[in-house]
Amino acid sequence: MTGAILTSNGKPIPFTANYFATLKETDPVVEAAEMRARFADDGYVLLRGLVPQDSVLDVREAYFSHFDAAFFKDGDARRGAFSGAMPALPKHGYKGHPAYDFVRSEKFRAFAEQPIFKILAEAFFGGPAERIRRTPLRHFVPGRQVASRAHMDRTYMDGMPTDTVTIWVPLGDSPLVAGSLLYLEDSHQDENLERAVRDAAPMDRANDNRPLTHDLKWIADQTGRRWLSADFKAGDVVVHSPTIVHASTDPGNTDYMRVSMDIRFRRAGSLADPRWDSDWAADDGY
Numbered sequence: 001m002t003g004a005i006l007t008s009n010g011k012p013i014p015f016t017a018n019y020f021a022t023l024k025e026t027d028p029v030v031e032a033a034e035m036r037a038r039f040a041d042d043g044y045v046l047l048r049g050l051v052p053q054d055s056v057l058d059v060r061e062a063y064f065s066h067f068d069a070a071f072f073k074d075g076d077a078r079r080g081a082f083s084g085a086m087p088a089l090p091k092h093g094y095k096g097h098p099a100y101d102f103v104r105s106e107k108f109r110a111f112a113e114q115p116i117f118k119i120l121a122e123a124f125f126g127g128p129a130e131r132i133r134r135t136p137l138r139h140f141v142p143g144r145q146v147a148s149r150a151h152m153d154r155t156y157m158d159g160m161p162t163d164t165v166t167i168w169v170p171l172g173d174s175p176l177v178a179g180s181l182l183y184l185e186d187s188h189q190d191e192n193l194e195r196a197v198r199d200a201a202p203m204d205r206a207n208d209n210r211p212l213t214h215d216l217k218w219i220a221d222q223t224g225r226r227w228l229s230a231d232f233k234a235g236d237v238v239v240h241s242p243t244i245v246h247a248s249t250d251p252g253n254t255d256y257m258r259v260s261m262d263i264r265f266r267r268a269g270s271l272a273d274p275r276w277d278s279d280w281a282a283d284d285g286y
């Protein structure tokens, strides 16, 4: 893939060593203190195989079972490859779309509330954690130039950045070619980054000043930082800081649909942002 031109929301970025490097991996059995040290250094910790693969694929299939089988190649909702036939539905995550109902389902909630995630968050906080109810579900369909814009989670949620943590969970494999998540190297340590890019950065959304930019090449050039990527497998998770810049590329030459959820925790007793205490809807404005 080296040398290929990737896009994010239609904006090109070459897949070269100037712009991309690989995320470091951490073994899930590592000591909590070591995990916290890596998190402080890197702004993220990628844990391979934290969750049983089948449990992840079960959730993927349960979500996809809310769609017509014609949406999937060979009608296979567990693999979840795009058939090419886009269903006529409300926008992703709006009322009436399966993602809206699914995040309110027992299956989704039980997955997000399994003890391993809370134990993980508590290892990061070094103390009790509470799950934040609002849990976005992302779903990217090949052939569409739609991706996550470069942003920091702290822009979207009140509270101290050290009191919240995001566990990003791909629901199924999430290779770069399917538009997986990217982290801007060491951006969590760059106190000048936001000042340097806000207002100057290209933005394709005139009415939304929360993302930093949709132009991943521009921000890499501007900050001298590379995007860190990985081919995630079902069962992997990334724990990331609310201050690290992250984004994704558009799905490329694949039929595989990328689905993921963002499970968030706050340090127990810390300031709770009331906007995050209800179930997610893509148009809730938060």
Ligand SMILES: O=C(O)CCC(=O)C(=O)O
Binding pocket: 136, 138, 147, 148, 153, 181, 246, 247, 248, 260, 262
């Ligand atoms: O899965 C993604 O593309 C990004 C999701 C994300 O960063 C978010 O919801 O804050």
